[in-house]
Amino acid sequence: MSKNPRQTGKKAASAAAKVLANPKSTKAEKSAAASALSQTPSKKK
Numbered sequence: 001m002s003k004n005p006r007q008t009g010k011k012a013a014s015a016a017a018k019v020l021a022n023p024k025s026t027k028a029e030k031s032a033a034a035s036a037l038s039q040t041p042s043k044k045k
Contacts (some may be wrong), residue, residue, distance in 0.1 A: 010038045 013023070016033035019025045025033070 007038045007041050012036055013040045 013036065016036040019029050019033040020037070
């Protein structure tokens, strides 16, 4: 089990980004995708 189970994995985040970029995605799809992306770990610089 991961240390923080509320983080979205890289593959799911990538799929969510594609949904948001697709102009044909429904409002519900975009809402779910945005929720998934809001739970991705922040990138360290």
